[in-house]
Amino acid sequence: MMNFESCEINNIVIHDIGNKYEDGKLRLSESCFLPDDMDVHNLLKSYFLAPFKKDAYYRFAPIEDNLYHNLVYNAVNSIFEDNTNFYEASLNIAQHLFDQSNHPNIKAGELYMVHFKNCVLEEGPCDAIGIFKSETKDTFLKIIMNDNSYQLESESGINIKKLDKACLVFNVESENGYRVSILDKTNSTEAVYWTTDFLGLEQCEDNYFQTSNYLKLCKDFVQEVYNQENDIPKADQIDMLNRSIDYFKKADTFNENLFKEEVVSDPQIIDAFENFKNYYEEKNELALKDQFDVSNSAVKDEKRYFKHVLKLDKNFHVYIHGQKKYIEKGYDSDRDMNYYKLYFREEN
Template identity: 50%
Template sequence: MITFFEASLAELSIHRIGNKAQDEFYVLSEASMHIQDELLKNLLIQYFLSPYEKVNEIFRFTHPNNDLNLNEVYHFIAQVFEDGAKFHENSVQLAKYLYDISSHPKIKAGELYVAYFENVQIEGELHDAIGIFKSETKETYLKVYPEQAGFKLSYEEEAININKLDKGCLIFNTEKEEGFKVAVIDQTNRSAEAVYWKDEFLKLKVRNDNYNQTSNVMGVYKNFVTEKLDQEYDISKADKIDLLNKSMKYFKEKESFDLDEFSNEVIGNKEGIESFKNFKKSYEEEFDTAIADTFDISGAAVKKQAKVFKSVLKLDKNFHIYIHGNKELIEKGFDDDKSMNYYKVYFKEEE
C-alpha cells in the first residue's frame, strides 16, 4: 500500500519528449525547479502520487542479461539516490533515453517530469522516492471569473488535468540490490505500441511476493475451470460456478495457501486434481513464473480477484441465476415437449 500524507516534493525537472519516428525532437530544461508555492506543490503531489493509492502490484527493475547496471533507468536512478546533487543531470539522461526508444509512430509527444519526493510510505515504511511521469493527453478548460457587474468567460487549451496521470512510475530507495521497489501506471495507449513504457523504457518484472503469488494462482485456477475443464470433462456451468465459489471461499477463509489442501478441499477429484496441477505447471513454464506450493494469502489480491470471479448463470437473455451456496439445490433438466433446457431451484423462503 502506498500513501503520501507525509510526502514532500523536494525537486522537479521538466523536459519535453517528441516522437522520434515523426522527426520530432526533445527539449531539455537547463536546471531543475525547487517549488516554493505551497498550493502548487500540493497540486503536483496530488497529480503525481494520488493514482498510486490504488496500486497493489509492485515491480522491480530487471535486464535480460541479469545485470541490473545494464538497465538504463535503474542506472540513472541509482546515481541520484547515491548523490542528490546529480538529480537534474540524470533527469536529462532519462529524457534522452526515453526519446531514443520512442520510435513507434503512435507514441504521443508530451512533457516528462522527473520528481524527487521525501517521505513516501510504501508497505508501512517511509522512503525517499523518484517519480518519472509523462503527460500526453491535453484538454481544454473553461474559465469563469467576475468582471464588473457580471462574469467573463474564457478558456485555456492544451491544459493538463491533474486528476488524470497518463504514465508514471515511482521508484523507492529501498532494496536496491533486488532492483528497488517500483510502482507503475500506464493509463493511455493500452495497445501494442504502449509496451514501450513498462517493457522497453523501464524493463520491469513483477515482484514475486504474496500478493502476486495469490493473484497468479487464483487466475490460473479460474482459467482452469472456465477453459480447461471443458476439454476434458462434460461439466455444466452451474458446476463450474460451484468450483469457483469453493475456491473463493477457501481464499477468503484461509490465512495461507497449500496446494494439496486446496486441491483436496476445492476440487476433491483425483483426476481433476492431477489436471489442475499439470495446468499450473504449464502456466509456470509458459510465462516463466514460479508459483509456490505454499505461501501466505494476500487479502488485497483476493479482493481484487473477487471482482472477476463470476457466480452468475446466464440463461439466454431472460434470466440470470446467482449461485452463492449449495449447488445441490439447483438441478438441470430438459423438457421434451418444449425442447428446452430448464433449471429447478429449491429454497425455503423468499427474501
Template identity: 45%
Template sequence: MISFFEASLAELSIHRIGNKAQDEFYVLSEHSIALKDNLLSNLLQQYFLSPFEKTNEIYHFFHPNTDLNLNEVYHFAAQIFENGDLFHENSKELAKYLYDVSGHPKIKAGELYVAFFENVQIEGQLFDAIGIFKSETKETYLKVYPENDGFGLSYEEGAININKLDKGCLIFNTDKEEGFRVAVIDQTNKSAEAVYWKDEFLKLKIRNDAFNQTNNVLGVYKNFVTEHLDQDFEISKADKIDLLN
C-alpha cells in the same frame, strides 16, 4: 499498500519528449521547478501519487545481463538517491533515455516529470521515492468566470486532467541490491506501442516474494467471489460483501 498522506514533494523537473520515429525532438529544462505554491504542490501530489493507491503489484529493476547498473533507469535513480544534488542532471539523462526508446511511430509525445518525494508509505514503511511520470493526453476545459452583471465563458486547450495520469512509476529507496521496489502505472492500451514504458524503458520484473504471492492469491480469491461464487452456491449479497472484506 501505497499511501501518501505523510508525503511531500521536494523537487520536480519537467522535460518534453518527442517521438523519435516521427523525427520529433526532446526539450530539456535547464533547472528544476521552484515549488513555492502549497496548493500547486498538493495538486501535483494528487496527480502523481493518487493512482498508486490502488496498485497491488510491486516490481524491481533487472537487466538481461544480470548487472543492475546496466539498467539505465536503475543507474540514474541510484545516483539521485546517493546524491540529491545530482537530481536535475539525472532527470535530463532519464529524459534522453526515454526519447531513445520511444521508437514506435504511435508513441505519443508528451511532458516527462521527474519528482523526488519524501515519506511515501509502502507496505507500512516510509521511504523517499523518485517518481517518473509522462503526460500524453491533453484535454480542453471550459472556464466560467464572473463578468459585469453575469458570467463570461472561455476555454483552455492542451490542458492536463489531474485525475488521469497516463504513465508513471515510483521507485522507493529500499532493497537497492535487489533492484529497488518499484510501482508502475500505464493507462494506455496494451498494444505493442504501449509496452515500451514498462518493458523497454523501465525493464521491470514482478517482485516474487511472500507479500506479492499473498496479493496474487487474494486477487484470485476476490475474482472467484465476485464472478463465480453465486453461480455455484446460493449466497446473499451481504454474505458476499463479508467474504470480500
C-alpha cells in the same frame, strides 16, 4: 502497503518528449522547481500518487548481469546516493525515454521527474523517485468576466484525474533493483515500451505475484478446460470459481495439496488441473510455488475478474455466490426447455 499521507514533494523537473519516429524533438528544462503554493503542491501530490493502490511490485532487471547497465536504475541510484544529482539524472532519463519513443503508436508528452520524501511502506518511511509521462490533453471551459458579462473560453490542459504512465521507485532493496510500482493505462504495445524498453523492469515474484497468478490460473482453467465444451454446466463452472476465491479469502497460507483436495476434489479434474498448471507456467514463463502466504490485496484485485453470473437466454441473469447444492438443473419435456430450481430460506 503504500501510504502517502505524510509524503511531501521535494523537487520537480519537467521535460517535453516528442515522438522520435515522427521527427519529434526533445525539449529539456533548464532547471528544477518546487511549487510554493500549498494548493498546487497538494493537487500535484494527488495527481502523481492517488492512482497507486496496488501492492504489485516490480524491480529493475540487470542487463548482462549488471544492474548498473540498466540506465534508469543507474540514474535513480545516483539520486538516492546524492540528491544533487537529481537534475542531471533527469536529463539522462529524458534522453533515454526519447530514444525509446521510436514507434508510430507512441504519443508525445511531458515527462515529470519528482523526488518525494516520507513515503511509507511496511519497512517504514523512505524517499521515492517518481517518473511520470502525461500524454492526454483535455479541453476545459474557463469562465471570464468581460464588460460586466460572463463569457466562456476554451483551454487545453492536463486532467489531474487522468495519469497515463507512471512509475514510483522506493529507496528500499537497492541491491535487488529497488522496489518499484508502475501504472500504465494504455495498450500492450505501449506497456512494453514503458515497462520493458524504457524502465527495464521485471515483476517481483513475491506473495502478491504468487497469489495473483494462481487465481489467474484458476480462472483460465475454468474458461479453457472446465467448461461447457467438456460437458461442465455453467453453474458448476461458477461454483468452481466461487470455491477458488473463497479458499484464498479464508486462507492465510496457500497449500496446493489442500487447495486441490478442498476445491478441485475430483481425481480426474485434479489431473486436468495439474496438466493445465504446467501449460500455464510454460506459456507465461513463470514458476508457481505450491505454498506461500496469501496476499489479501491480490485477492481483492483479482476477485473483480471472477464472473458469478448465469445468463439464461435474454430473460434472466442469476448471480451465484453460494453453494452448488442450492441450485438444481432439470429439463421440462412438455415445454422442451431447460430449467433451474433454486433453494433459499428468505427473500429480500
